[in-house]
Amino acid sequence: MADSARLYASEADAHTFATNLLAANGVSQQDASLIAKCLVAADLRGIDTHGISRLPSYLARVRQGVLDPKARPTLTEATPVVAQVDAHNSFGFVASSMAMSHACKVAQTYGIGMASVKHSNHFGMSAWLVQQALDEGMMSLVFTNSSPALPVWGGREKLMGVSPIACGAPGGPSSPPFILDMAPSVAARGKIYKALRRGEQIPEDWALDAEGERTTDPAAALQGVMLPMGGPKGSALAVMMDVFSGVLSGSAFAGGVTNPYDPSKPANVGHFIVAMKPDLFMGLDDFKERMEVLYQKVVGCEKMAGVERIYFPGELEQIEEVKRRREGIPLVQAEVDALNGEAAKVGVELLKTRSASQ
Structure with a gap:
């Protein structure tokens, strides 16, 4: 899509808009600012599938009563280095941030900290949690499970989630940190939703339609299944995410997580988080x-x-972040319309954007 068709929002305007919109829908100011920061971080890194364009789907779940904007996660220590956070169906951003904060705090004393999260929701781009650990000088592992989108290798039904595996470590004196954030599928499912919103086609090796045929139509792909990267290897990674995030935590697993775009019932996502001192x-x-x-x-x-x-893992996104901090976050008109439609429902000021020519 030509840049001239894009609209651009500054980092500050996007954060203010997202914070105000979430607060107007019952989220506390503190939580709203955190969620907005995480969504804008994704947009800045070029992970548009997990940025502020996700807000309408989150708010649809809030309005349907299947995501509690006022819920407060609770933390219980299992051992001196291990804790479990019960999200109580709060935003995944809030519960996982609590888990990472505790893991980092414990790691300062014991060298390693670990936290499991249950009864949670989608937490956006995993890299923001890796960055939270990096800001504390920590290495990290971040796992989550997600709603069924992938077949297990040899199968044809949706069973495993496109569940990202992420990890990070501080960089050297003149090098960037190591940040890995990848899905076990050929492409993240959010990229198909983005293509659908933007009226674009997808590469034919991303997904199969309902009849098991390769497709470039995002709508048909969403009726079918995503394809795992590397065949059985990607499938096994998706199963691993379910073991550590779903089975271990007590959350939904084996296809039981609700799609974040399905406002019919709670998601019950699980996460698994580790922080470790690099020294x-x-x-x-x-x-x-x-x-x-x-x-x-x-x-x-x-x-x-x-x-x-x-490029080092994560370096391309860091370069993109520098560019977008300068030029703004690119959006298409349909995404701006959807966001401003949400703003109009609750009387929040519309998102400020400019065209590429301005």
Whole structure:
């Protein structure tokens, strides 16, 4: 889509709009600001599928009473280093942030902290939780399960979620942090929803339609199944997410998580979070120097034909974030209309945008 067809919102305007819209729908000011920060973080990193365009689907669930905007998660310690958060059907952002905060706090004393989250909801882009740990100087693992979208390898029905696996570690003296955030499917399902909203087609290797045929039509893809990356490898990763996030936590699993776009019943998502000090086995300076060597080796290795530059995991998104902080967050008219439609329902000021030519 041509840039001229895009509308742009500044980081500040997007955050203010999202905060006000959530607060007008019963979310506390503190929680609304946190959720808005996480959604805008996704937009800034170029993960448009998990940005502020998600708000209408979240608010539909709030209005239907299947997501409680006022719920307060509670934390129970299982051991000195392990805790469980019961989200009580609150926003996944709020419950998982509590879990990561506790894991980081515990890790400062014991070297590692772990938290499981049950009865939660979609928490957007996993990388924001990795960043939360990085801000505390921590390495991290972030798992979640999600609603069925993938077949297990050899199957044809939706059973496993397109559940992202994420992890991170501080970078070296002159290198960016390591941030991995990836789905076990060829593409994230949110990209299909984005293509549908924007009237775009999808690559034919992303999904199958209801008849099991490859399709470039996002609407047909949503009636079928996503395809796992690497065949049985991606399928096994999706099962792993269900084991650690769903089975272990006591949340829904084996296809039982409700789709975030389905406002008929609570989602009951589970998460699994680990924070770890990077200086457990050596001094912090030594660790960072070793990360520097790793980064330089990765980006400086000999390139295959046609490749101009090699990037460290998470680096492309960090570069995009710098650009979008400067130029604004790109949206299409349909997304702006949907957001402003929500604003009109509760009397919130409309999202401020500008065209590419302004």
